[in-house]
Amino acid sequence: MLRIPRSLKSIINTINGESGTRYIVRGLIDGSLSALGVVIGASGSADASVIIAAGLGGGIANGLSNILGAFTAEKASLERERIQKEKSLLKKNGYLKKSIIYKKAIRETMICGLIDGISTTIGSALPVVPFFLFDIKTALYVAIGITIAILFILGVFIGKISKENVIISGIKMVAGALAVAILCFMIEKAF
Incomplete structure (x- = not known):
């Protein structure tokens, strides 16, 4: 039987959990x-x-930025919570850093930061792929289509999780993509 290392199990559990998703x-x-x-x-x-x-x-810059941003923001929140708990327990600063719960929370925070950054990098690569395959004009329309499709699927997924109308949720995400495209075309044409 194949044994999965504990660290890999932790990553898989985080991805499958609410935070990872x-x-x-x-x-x-x-x-x-x-x-x-x-x-x-x-x-x-x-x-x-x-x-x-x-x-x-x-x-890549956006992905690395999100790794750093997610990790530092989550860690700051975790530290604030730890300090408050230590004060309520009348324990000295740093007492809970040795706890299994704290160490697990730090590990999950690092994993979530990595998940965020990797997902951002993957998401950012998808609209670029058409420029390897097509002329610029065609690639641009394909990139918009890919982004709209990704966001519609994510909207449906979000709608399913939140028990909302999945089609409306998907359409809302598409509207966001179209708004970005229109604004960016306006900026591109202005310069």
Whole structure:
């Protein structure tokens, strides 16, 4: 029988849990919309390699930023909670850092940060892929289509989780993608 290491089990449990799912969805939305903005903004270039470099570079930067942001924000919240608990227990500062619960929370915080960043990077790569395959104009429309499809699927997923109308939830996400596309086209045309 195949044994899964405890650290891998912890990662799988986090991904399957509410926190992991939230960070995956958030990262995919963030990555795909920000990359769509970058490729639309760079689409005035006659060189697909410029668009690809801008899209991938922006996506990687966004992913790394989200790893750092998610980890530091979650850790700050965790630390505030730990300090409050220590005060209520009349224990010295740092007492609970040795606890299994605290160590597990720190590990989950790191995993969630990684999930967020990786999901963002994956989401940002998807609108860039068409620029490897098509001419710039076609690739741009395909990138918009891919982003709309991703966001519709994520909207349906969010609707299912929140027990809302899945079609309306999907359409709301598509409206967000279209708003980003329109605004970015306006900016691209202005310059």
